[in-house]
Amino acid sequence: MKRPKNALDLSQIKPSPEILFDPNSMDLARNYNEKYIHWDKLQYCDCGHYGRESLWYLMKIMRLNTCKRVNIGDLSISYNLLDRFQKPLHQIDMALSTGLLPINGFDDKRKMMLSISSMMEESIASSQMEGAATTTKVAKRMLRDKIDPKNRSERMILDNYRAMEFIRSNLDRDLSPEFIRELHGIVTHDTLEDPGYEGNFRKDNSITVRDILTGETYHEPVSYELIDPMIDGLCRFVNDESDYIHPIIKGILLHFIVAYIHPFMDGNGRVSRSLFYWYTMREGYSVMEYLSISKAIKEHKGGYEEAYQLCETDGNDVTYFIDYNIRMVMLSIEIFTNYLREKIDERRHVRDLTDAGDITQRQTDILASLMNSDGPQSVYELASKSGVSPQTIRNDVNLLIGKGYVKESSKEGHKHMYFYAGKGKK
Template sequence: MPLTGIDGTEFGICMVDAVWESLHRIDQAAAGDVLADEPSVAAGNRDRYIVSSLIEEAIASSQLEGASSTRSEAKRMLLTDRPPRDRSEQMILNNYRAISRVRDLARDELPLTTETICELHRVLVVDAIDDPADAGRIQREDETRVWVSWPDGSHDEQRLHTPPRASELPGRMEAMCAFANGESDDGFVHPVVRAIVLHFWLAYDHPFVDGNGRLARSLFYWSMLRSKYWLAEFLTVSSILRLAPAKYARSFLYTETDSNDLTHFVLYQLDVIERAIKELRTYLQAKREEVREVEEMLAGRAEVNHRQRSVLATALRDANADFLIAGHQRKQSVTYQTARTDLLGLAELGLLAMRRDGKSYRFLPVPDLVDRIRGLGKSED
């Protein structure tokens, strides 16, 4: 690897069978737009899943760095656009915005530059850093260099890593960007390995006063998305890292203390990615079963006819679906009055929301459609 340690020793990776096997499985599962044909991820639900994944990643990544907000409160803040109430919530909001920015950069196929990294850092730490002047600024030679520590159970902290001198940071940042963009003369590096090394590199150099961990994980997502691993949009890697933060820290330490052998860190991160993919598959399977269960439930409800069940089946699979009376009339080959009665009936049951659209009405799925369907007729029971 073009990355060198503070003593000038090059980092390297031993591409053992376990690495290739894991990369092969990730390629099969995550390369390309593999969810395009997933029936439970229609256009509307797809966007909702991405937003949900972004929220979970923003929360977990911030909690890894010390944010103390509860998941429920943080999620409520992001979903309702409530202003953050403290520094922890500000960290989570910033992380959400940074990851969203990373998605845009990857989709626009923009190269990584020092300026882009500094911009992302500003987004990550605005209003959540001791000195606002430190936002988006690489450390200078005339200031005390930050170092990585780990609590040892006392009032002191154990120093785990001393990063390179501040005078080296501009050159190391240029080299990192060249590596990230595939411009350095390093031969073929598997895209997933490149993303993992980029994650390690930023964390190792620790160029900023604060927020380096969050930034490193954001760059990992940028690299994965830039290499067309679009499933990464749905993965929440930090939520898995947060379950065993000490193991995450040790994967850095093992690499540095074993002659700069990145194999330790790469293997650990590959395992995390595979676990995140497995969690996503489990979630999608649960959503498929949920839709099937609700559809079976609807079949036994006398207050919903077969045409209305067809509307609800579409709504369950696509949260952004909308229905017009004229469109429902044509699809079901019924009179306008019958189509109107169908959609108004679903609105009266609380299953569709009715919005005026010019001279006509548009009917949309309610956000808690599944729960509303499950609650049908319970009052009578």
């Protein structure tokens, strides 16, 4: 991806004085600021009578007048709470902290399965973003069946899954350097060239964030001498509740600052995304455990990298990163909500089939088991749950295949595997 050009600082611009009194320019600046257009993209916009530099000057003056600032050691970041953020933040509040998602329609066992499935999705996607080369199907089978990882990619996914379990069980803790290092040790266990790096901050400046193909430097992490004081400052900022910051916004700031500091030799992205989950769940957004935000980010990864670079090339204005991450949280909620509604619809459909006498109760249980499973199942797995012989289940499955309710998946070894196919033949 092409790095955006550095935005001009106010000191580099000599604006036309008249622009400050021009209503058309004021309207353009307000409109572009609500969209939060970067200097590099402003070249493709109508900049009015006074030109791009003068309009950018006006936009920056407006932004500086309304921005909030956070200082962490030598790092000073700013951000604006745009009017268009208010609606999605309210929707996130309603969905994640007040129990309005249809998750309440499921029993505790199914909720636990949904949580495990989402943690799997998050672990796999977050690891794949950092180079883990394996399919989601293989990774889920490894996690579900507790198979020992065969390579570094599978180990990364298992470590990420264990990190998700760790943060979920440590929501009562304050943020501390020890907590961050402990999380990193879990995220990177047995995946680093030097095991001594696990759970320890950098001791040199030998890393940079570069484009793999072009070699272009995207980010120079802070000097290792600054890591300890900056992490201490970050922990004070996160734990301090004297000045209210919306938890989603503060979680995104935590995510950005950890990635900016880059305190570890590897695993910084996974740690920063995990900390976003930890903080928002700690602040009452318990339903966050059912979302896979990294999966949404992975599908829009170019936007993730661009958001970082827009911030860095505009004086560490983190509004771009906040904008992107709010959209990814909203997308994750939408995906999960649609999934839940589909499952509720499936359960209702199976109940109707039983009431109509189209299938037996045992066949209903088979469909329910397949619907609630993270992956396809064999007749032997289904038989062990039903307490009848595999041949009896095989007969049931064949009948359900004939009706279009079940389909055969690819074999796993010598076993035929089956999954729920939908509402059957029309």
